Amino acid sequence: MGRSACCEKVGLKKGPWTREEDEKLLAYIQQHGHGSWRALPPKAGLKRCGKSCRLRWTNYLRPDIKRGKFSLQEEQTIIQLHALLGNRWSTIASYLSNRTDNEIKNYWNTHLKKKIIKMGLDPITHKPRNHAPGCGQTKDIANLSHMAQWESARLEAEARIVRESKLVSNVYRYTIAPPPPPQPSSVVPPPPSRPTCLDVLKVWQGVWGTPRKDATIANFNGLPPCLDVLKVWQGIWGTPRKDVTIANFNGFPTSNTAITSPTSILKFSDSMATTSKNGVTHEPSFASSDIINYVESPGACVVGRNITSDNNQDGYHVKGIMKNSPPQIHDMIADWLRYPSFLEGFSDLPPGSATAPVDNGLSEEDNKISYWSNILTALDSPMDSPVF
DNA sequence: AATCGATACAACCGCTCCGAA
DNA sequence: ATTCGGAGCGGTTGTATCGAT
Numbered sequence: 060m061g062r063s064a065c066c067e068k069v070g071l072k073k074g075p076w077t078r079e080e081d082e083k084l085l086a087y088i089q090q091h092g093h094g095s096w097r098a099l100p101p102k103a104g105l106k107r108c109g110k111s112c113r114l115r116w117t118n119y120l121r122p123d124i125k126r127g128k129f130s131l132q133e134e135q136t137i138i139q140l141h142a143l144l145g146n147r148w149s150t151i152a153s154y155l156s157n158r159t160d161n162e163i164k165n166y167w168n169t170h171l172k173k174k175i176i177k178m179g180l181d182p183i184t185h186k187p188r189n190h191a192p193g194c195g196q197t198k199d200i201a202n203l204s205h206m207a208q209w210e211s212a213r214l215e216a217e218a219r220i221v222r223e224s225k226l227v228s229n230v231y232r233y234t235i236a237p238p239p240p241p242q243p244s245s246v247v248p249p250p251p252s253r254p255t256c257l258d259v260l261k262v263w264q265g266v267w268g269t270p271r272k273d274a275t276i277a278n279f280n281g282l283p284p285c286l287d288v289l290k291v292w293q294g295i296w297g298t299p300r301k302d303v304t305i306a307n308f309n310g311f312p313t314s315n316t317a318i319t320s321p322t323s324i325l326k327f328s329d330s331m332a333t334t335s336k337n338g339v340t341h342e343p344s345f346a347s348s349d350i351i352n353y354v355e356s357p358g359a360c361v362v363g364r365n366i367t368s369d370n371n372q373d374g375y376h377v378k379g380i381m382k383n384s385p386p387q388i389h390d391m392i393a394d395w396l397r398y399p400s401f402l403e404g405f406s407d408l409p410p411g412s413a414t415a416p417v418d419n420g421l422s423e424e425d426n427k428i429s430y431w432s433n434i435l436t437a438l439d440s441p442m443d444s445p446v447f
Numbered sequence: 448a449a450t451c452g453a454t455a456c457a458a459c460c461g462c463t464c465c466g467a468a
Numbered sequence: 469a470t471t472c473g474g475a476g477c478g479g480t481t482g483t484a485t486c487g488a489t
Contacts, residue, residue, distance in 0.1 A: 160478085
C-alpha cells in the first residue's frame with residue numbers, strides 16, 4: 060500500500076524551525092489543541108507538514124519537556140532499561156520524567172553507548188565483549204532474553220498507563236514521578252532510581268529472602284501485583300483478551316493512610332478451570348492475596364491460598380487451575396527459578412523517584428501506595444477495559 | 448584566522464501499528 | 469475481511485557548535 064510522503068507537497072517547508080514558526084505552532088496548540096496533525100498546519104498558518112509539526116511539538120515545544128544535562132540517576136536508569144528493553148526509546152522515555160524519546164535516543168547514541176563500549180561491554184547485549192559464549196552462557200542469554208521478553212510486556216503496559224495518565228492531570232503526573240529534591244553540589248547523589256518494572260520478578264523470586272521454589276507471584280502484600288500478573292498474562296497472549304478482566308478492585312487503598320486488606324477479585328472466565336457442584340458450574344473467584352503457583356507436574360498454574368489448619372499444619376488450598384496455560388508461562392517460571400539473584404538491587408518504588416526519601420512529606424511506603432493507587436485510578440474502568 | 452574533526456541535537460524518513468470506514 | 473489514513477516509533481541524516489591544530 061504505497062503512500063506518498065507527507066512533505067512531498069509543493070511549497071511545504073523542511074529543515075530547522077524558525078522562532079516565528081514555533082510561536083505560531085505554540086499559540087495554535089495552546090488555543091485549540093493539536094487535533095488532527097495533518098489538518099493543523101494550514102489552520103495555524105504554517106507551511107509545514109503535519110508530521111513535522113507533531114515532531115516539533117513533541118520533541119521541542121511541549122511545555123513539560125525537561126531539558127539540559129542528564130543526571131547520573133537518569134543515565135543509570137537509561138542503561139538499566141536499555142539492557143532490558145533494547146532500543147525501545149519511547150518505553151524508556153516513559154520512565155524518565157519529561158524526557159523525550161528522541162532526546163534519550165540521542166543521548167544514548169552520543170554518550171552512553173560510547174561509555175558502555177569504553178567499559179568493555181557490548182552496547183547491545185550489555186555483556187563483556189570478546190567473550191564468546193559457551194553452551195551454558197548461550198542458555199543463560201536465552202533465559203535472560205526470555206525474562207526480558209516477559210518483563211518488557213509488563214513495562215510497556217505500565218508505560219502506557221503512565222502515558223495515558225499524563226493526559227489526565229499534572230497532579231497525577233507529579234504523584235507518579237515526583238521531582239527529586241535539589242541536591243547541594245557537595246552531597247553525593249542518591250543511588251539511581253530503581254525501576255518499578257521488576258517488582259513482579261522480585262516476587263517471583265521471593266520478596267522475603269531466599270528464592271522460593273514455589274514461585275509465588277501474586278502474594279505481594281495483597282496489593283496490585285495481581286494486576287501485574289493479569290497484565291502479563293494478557294500480554295503473553297498477545298492481542299487484548301476482552302474476556303480476561305479485573306473485577307472489583309474496590310478494596311485498594313485510595314488514601315495514603317492505610318493498607319487495608321483488598322477485596323479484589325480476579326476473574327478468568329475461560330482460562331481457569333471451573334468447578335461443578337450439584338450440576339451447577341462455578342467459576343472460581345480469586346482474591347489478590349491468593350498465591351499463584353506453578354506445579355511442575357502436570358505443568359500448570361494453580362491459584363489458591365495458604366491456610367493454617369487447626370493443628371497448626373500449614374497447607375495450601377487450591378481454588379483453581381489455569382487450563383490451557385500458555386507454554387511461555389511454564390518456560391519462564393522455570394527460567395526464573397534459576398535466577399535467584401537477578402533482581403538484586405531493585406525495588407518496587409515508583410519510576411523516577413529516588414530511593415532516598417522523596418521530599419513530598421510521604422514515607423517510602425506511602426509513596427508506593429500512592430503510586431499503585433494512582434495506577435489503578437488511571438485504569439478508568441478496570442472491569443471492562445483490558446490493560447493491554 | 449582558518450581549517451578540520453568531533454560532538455550534540457534537531458529534524459527527517461520509512462516503516463509499523465491501529466482504528467475507522 | 470480489507471483498505472486506508474493518522475499517529476507513533478526507531479533509524480538515520482543534516483547542521484550548528486566547539487575545541488584542537
